[in-house]
Amino acid sequence: MGGDLLRAGEFQRRTRLSAKALRLYAEQGLLVPDAVDPWSGHRGYAAGQVERARLIAALRRAGMPLARVREVVDLEPGARRSAVARWWDGVEEDLRRRRTWVGALTVEPDDGEEDDVYEVALREVREQTVLTAERRLTVDELEDFITTAAEEIDAHLTRSGAAPAGPLRVVYHGMVTEDGDGPVEVVRPFSGRVEPAGELRIRLQPGGREAVTCLTRGQAEFPGILGAYDAVGAWVDAHGLERAGSPAEVYVGDRDVDPDEPHVEVAWPVR
Incomplete structure (x- = not known):
């Protein structure tokens, strides 16, 4: 040496x-x-x-x-500083999300404040042909995947000369957390002729009934939306119904709508 x-x-x-x-x-x-x-x-x-x-x-x-x-x-010093800053932005976003979780778990109920009341109802849904993208992912990747998949689906429909025939659905076939990876499926009903492309697939969405509640944009903010899932599940059980598929979020309003305007439905197929 x-x-x-x-x-x-x-x-x-x-x-x-x-x-x-x-x-x-x-x-x-x-x-x-x-x-x-x-x-x-x-x-x-x-x-x-x-x-x-x-x-x-x-x-x-x-x-x-x-x-x-x-x-x-x-990396060169300048690129390294930028990379560290981007990483820290992600850390702070993760902390914000965790802080929200902890707040929901530790908040003391206020006897003078009413909890959100979700009106749940049954509705019939018809059979539809849908274009979908599905992926296994954890919560850190969820928002980007939904946005990107929705854009790719709608762009492929446009290129094919087809048209959306209903609101976007995000179907949760499994729990999405830091440990659970779904899978998650982004679904768009369409009319016209379309061929599969890349990760995009075509399937038939069966008809039937689903229990559903509608949330305003304000109610849909995390973790409030979790209460909607609980409310729909409890309503299904109380009415002697059986879950017949995976729950979904159905986006009926844009992200930038007023907080009091309808934004998303939580729907659960039943029989």
């Missing part, structure tokens, strides 16, 4: 990283020793690796996952 290399102990003193951290970063390919003695196994680091080690440590102290550290550590 060359005499100009720093032995592991000296490198640890300069970087204040533990032997465990150095081993982990080496295994991850983030901070590989410049040389390893084949007989003794002693590791040697170049002096230039000290600054890299300190950068990795700083990113980790900020809470950046190792996979993301690997993406940003070799």
Whole structure:
């Protein structure tokens, strides 16, 4: 091993990283020793690796996952600062969502304040041909997928000379959380002739009955919309009905409508 290399102990003193951290970063390919003695196994680091080690440590102290550290550590300073800022924006959005969850779980009920009352009713739905996009994803990816899939579906209908024949539905075939990945299906009824393309598929949406409640945009804000799912489920049980499929959100109003205007229905197929 060359005499100009720093032995592991000296490198640890300069970087204040533990032997465990150095081993982990080496295994991850983030901070590989410049040389390893084949007989003794002693590791040697170049002096230039000290600054890299300190950068990795700083990113980790900020809470950046190792996979993301690997993406940003070799960027030029300006690009790295931008990448760190984008990552932190995502962290703050995640914290905002978690804060909302915790608030819903810890708020004390106010005896003087009435809870949201959801009017649930049965309605008949007819059989329809629909164009869909389906994906397994976690909650962090959900909003972008819905927006992108809806745009792709409507654009494909336009290119095909077909037309939407009903509001957009987002069907939740499974729970979507940080751990549960759905799947989620974005569905648009249409009229005309369309061929499948890429991830877009055509299927027949069966007719039947569904229990449904309509929410204003204000009521649909998370976590309020969760109460609507609970209300529809409780109504189905109380009326002796059986769930016959996956629940869906049916978008009957634009996102930018007034908070008191109808925005989304929560619908559950029943029999």
